[in-house]
Each structure stands twice: as structure tokens, then as C-alpha cells.
Amino acid sequence: MALKTGASFVRLNSLRQAVRKVLQLLSTHTRPEIQNGGKQAGFPGAKAAYVTQMKFLNENSYEPIPIYRVMENNGEIIDKREEPNIENETLVSMYKTMVQLSQMDKIMYESQRQGRISFYMTNYGEEGVQLGSAAALLPQDLCYLQYREAGVLLYRGVTVTEMINQCYGNCEDPSKGRQMPVHYGSSQRNIVTISSPLATQMPQAVGSAYAFKRMPNNDRCVICYFGEGAASEGDAHAAFNFAATLDCPVILLCRNNGYAISTPSSEQYRGDGIGARGPAMGLHTLRVDGTDTLAVYNAVRSARDIAVGQNKPVLIEAMCYRVGHHSTSDDSSAYRSLEEIDKWNKEESPISKFKSYLERRGLWDDEADKACQKEARSTVLKTMQEAEKKKKPHWKEMLEDVYYDMPPNLQKQMREMENHLKKYGEHYPLNQYQSE
Numbered sequence: 477m478a479l480k481t482g483a484s485f486v487r488l489n490s491l492r493q494a495v496r497k498v499l500q501l502l503s504t505h506t507r508p509e510i511q512n513g514g515k516q517a518g519f520p521g522a523k524a525a526y527v528t529q530m531k532f533l534n535e536n537s538y539e540p541i542p543i544y545r546v547m548e549n550n551g552e553i554i555d556k557r558e559e560p561n562i563e564n565e566t567l568v569s570m571y572k573t574m575v576q577l578s579q580m581d582k583i584m585y586e587s588q589r590q591g592r593i594s595f596y597m598t599n600y601g602e603e604g605v606q607l608g609s610a611a612a613l614l615p616q617d618l619c620y621l622q623y624r625e626a627g628v629l630l631y632r633g634v635t636v637t638e639m640i641n642q643c644y645g646n647c648e649d650p651s652k653g654r655q656m657p658v659h660y661g662s663s664q665r666n667i668v669t670i671s672s673p674l675a676t677q678m679p680q681a682v683g684s685a686y687a688f689k690r691m692p693n694n695d696r697c698v699i700c701y702f703g704e705g706a707a708s709e710g711d712a713h714a715a716f717n718f719a720a721t722l723d724c725p726v727i728l729l730c731r732n733n734g735y736a737i738s739t740p741s742s743e744q745y746r747g748d749g750i751g752a753r754g755p756a757m758g759l760h761t762l763r764v765d766g767t768d769t770l771a772v773y774n775a776v777r778s779a780r781d782i783a784v785g786q787n788k789p790v791l792i793e794a795m796c797y798r799v800g801h802h803s804t805s806d807d808s809s810a811y812r813s814l815e816e817i818d819k820w821n822k823e824e825s826p827i828s829k830f831k832s833y834l835e836r837r838g839l840w841d842d843e844a845d846k847a848c849q850k851e852a853r854s855t856v857l858k859t860m861q862e863a864e865k866k867k868k869p870h871w872k873e874m875l876e877d878v879y880y881d882m883p884p885n886l887q888k889q890m891r892e893m894e895n896h897l898k899k900y901g902e903h904y905p906l907n908q909y910q911s912e
């Protein structure tokens with residue numbers, strides 16, 4: 477064939493691509509020949525067609541689940557019909573919460589480095605997942621968090637003061653200094669307290685959703701956040717199965733940020749991510765660009781409609797990237813390159829994308845941004861200084877609140893501790909703790 481140039485070459489090339497695509501689809505999606513004129517088998521465990529050719533399915537048998545997005549990286553809406561109808565005030569409040577979150581992360585991370593708190597976890601790179609989802613929920617919805625969802629707490633009205641008091645474990649920390657930092661919770665805001673053992677929140681979330689479903693005129697759903705690493709726990713499987721078989725109004729939101737501490741997702745699982753497990757287990761499923769706040773908003777809004785309107789569980793896999801270290805106990809430069817982090821931090825930043833969108837809509841500009849960053853920073857600094865000055869809870873708190881009536885063994889420990897402190901109290905920094 478003569479060498480093709482210009483337009484005819486382009487045409488030939490796209491024709492070739494189309495043929496290749498059709499062949500690929502045929503090879504991956506045609507099922508072996510169906511017997512009995514397509515008659516369905518009636519096994520209790522599977523209503524499916526009989527075939528005469530044996531064919532094992534594998535991860536290449538299906539196209540990867542596509543990733544839903546609404547915006548280009550520059551904030552431009554790709555398809556106007558998909559632009560969510562969010563009030564201007566709400567859009568600005570979502571963005572301001574992102575700024576507050578990132579200033580809190582910056583300062584609290586540093587405060588751990590200076591030895592002022594024992595531990596911290598940042599949320600960099602996941603602001604779009606957090607704020608997009610939080611804004612799409614209603615206040616009555618119940619949230620089960622993993623630990624990297626501080627933006628959800630802030631958006632729902634938990635204050636920076638409450639969160640910093642928790643990190644400092646002072647006398648105003650609702651968990652009275654008994655939890656690790658960042659293990660927040662707020663019954664007033666319908667947020668179940670975070671617990672560290674991975675995926676334990678998942679079956680609990682499904683159980684709560686089942687309880688909601690059984691209530692008359694239920695208008696609540698449950699959202700359960702978890703990482704792609706946590707999805708390897710047995711509890712995740714149990715949660716998926718209970719959610720599907722009991723038709724629970726729950727949104728299972730996987731933050732697939734590419735790493736579970738040092739384990740990259742390429743080593744965490746085979747197959748097409750966490751999303752592929754959804755249809756296999758009977759869950760409505762969507763994969764979304766987690767760096768696109770508007771896409772996450774649409775995804776969770778629709779998921780909420782399905783969950784509450786139809787009593788059906790939904791799995792959302794939000795693709796994102798954990799830009800910060802796993803926690804203050806981690807140094808991610810040991811297992812990933814700085815260039816990789818840089819790319820996600822600069823080109824794919826959910827905050828920059830959302831800011832560009834607001835700028836296009838005339839809702840935000842550099843001046844407003846500067847003022848907002850400054851205010852957010854000073855709020856955190858001021859709150860941190862105040863939190864530091866507050867006393868720690870009374871030492872007796874470590875033995876209280878577990879049982880309604882304190883059992884004899886704990887009463888004994890309490891007495892022993894009391895006697896010990898009477899004798900050796902001067903060796904302890906008791907002045908930093910509340911007195912009775």
C-alpha cells in the first residue's frame with residue numbers, strides 16, 4: 477500500500493483503531509455458544525445460560541470500570557449537563573473548608589514534629605473526596621470514618637477547637653485523652669468515633685444502615701469511608717455481602733489513594749481495583765475521579781438517592797493520591813519518588829482544580845484566597861496555643877466510663893493508684909492534670 481499522508485492517513489489510522497477495538501470487544505465480551513436456544517439454568521445459586529465451550533474469566537475479561545469526572549484540570553466543565561446545581565454560598569464554604577483543612581494539616585503536622593503532640597495524619601490530595609462527599613450528604617446521615625477524613629468533620633460543623641483539643645488529649649477532648657490523636661468523633665454531628673483497627677467500621681456501618689431501614693419513614697443513610705488497603709480485610713467482604721443481601725441504605729466509599737502505608741495498590745490487590753468487587757457482590761457501583769470535587773459530589777448525591785430511595789447499597793471507588801506521608805510515623809520517600817508526589821501535588825491537586833472552577837464562576841480570586849489562607853492559619857495557631865494551655869483530664873478518667881458500675885478489679889486498681897500517688901505524687905507532673 478502506498479504511503480499515506482495527511483487526512484487519509486488519519487482516517488486509515490482511526491479505522492484501524494476502530495477495528496482493533498471491535499475485535500477486542502468481541503474477544504473479551506462474547507460468551508461461548510449458548511445451548512438450548514439460550515434457555516436459562518435454574519440452579520438456586522445461579523440463574524444463567526448453559527454453554528458448550530469452556531471459558532475461564534479473568535481480570536482481562538472485562539474493560540476496566542471507567543472513571544466519572546465533571547471538570548477538566550483547569551476547572552472547565554466538560555459536559556454542562558453534569559454541572560451540579562450547588563448554591564454559590566455552599567461552593568465557597570466547601571472551598572474554605574479545604575483551605576482550613578490544609579492549614580490545620582500543615583500546622584498540626586509540624587506540631588507533632590516539635591514534640592507537642594504524639595501523632596498526626598494529613599489529608600493532602602484527598603480534599604476533593606472529603607468535601608465533595610460531605611457536601612452531598614444531609615446532616616441526619618450517619619458517618620463512619622476511617623481516619624483520613626478530617627474535612628468531613630469540619631464540613632459537618634465540628635470545630636477546629638474540638639479537633640485540636642482531641643489531638644492534644646486535654647480536658648476538653650470529648651474522648652478525655654484516651655484516644656490517639658486524629659481519632660475524632662461527634663455524636664451531635666452524626667459522626668461515629670474513629671477506631672484504628674482497619675475495616676472494623678465497615679460491618680458496623682452496614683448494621684447501622686440496616687437499623688435505619690427498619691425505622692418507619694426512614695430518611696437517613698449511612699456513609700462508610702475506607703481505604704483500598706482496608707478493603708483487604710475480611711470485614712470489608714462481610715460488609716459488602718451484608719449490605720447487598722440485606723438491602724441496606726449505605727454508601728461504601730473507598731478512598732483509593734494508591735498506597736496503604738508502604739504497600740502500593742499494585743501489590744494490594746489483583747483485578748480492577750475495589751470497584752470491580754461491587755457488581756460481583758450485588759452493589760450499585762461507580763468509580764469516580766476523587767480529585768474532581770464536583771464529580772464526587774454528583775456521585776454521592778446520586779448514591780444517597782439510591783440508598784434512601786430504594787434501600788440499596790452503593791459502592792463508590794474514589795480514585796485519588798495520598799500526597800502526604802501515611803502518618804507522622806512514616807517516611808514515604810523510602811518507597812516512592814519525589815517526582816511522583818510532585819506530579820499529583822501540582823497537576824492533580826483537588827484544591828487547585830476546585831479553586832479554578834470557582835474562579836471561572838466569578839466566586840473567588842487570589843485576593844480572597846490570600847485572606848482566607850491567612851485567617852485559616854491564624855485560627856489554627858491560636859487554637860493550638862489555647863489547647864496546649866488546657867490541663868489534661870484527671871488521671872482517674874483512665875479507669876472510668878467503660879462500665880456503668882465500676883467492677884471490683886478496676887476499683888482495686890483505682891485505690892492502688894490513689895495510694896501510690898499519695899506516696900510518690902511529687903514524682904509525677906500532676907499539676908498538668910485536672911484535680912478532682
Ligand SMILES: Cc1ncc(C[n+]2csc(CCOP(=O)(O)OP(=O)(O)O)c2C)c(N)n1
Binds near residue numbers: 702704735736798802
Ligand atoms: C487490622 C489492622 N491491620 C493493620 C493496621 C495498621 N495500619 C494502619 S493504617 C494501615 C494502612 C491502611 O491503608 P488504607 O486503608 O489504604 O488507607 P490510607 O492510610 O491509605 O488512607 C495499616 C496497615 C491496622 N490499623 N489495623
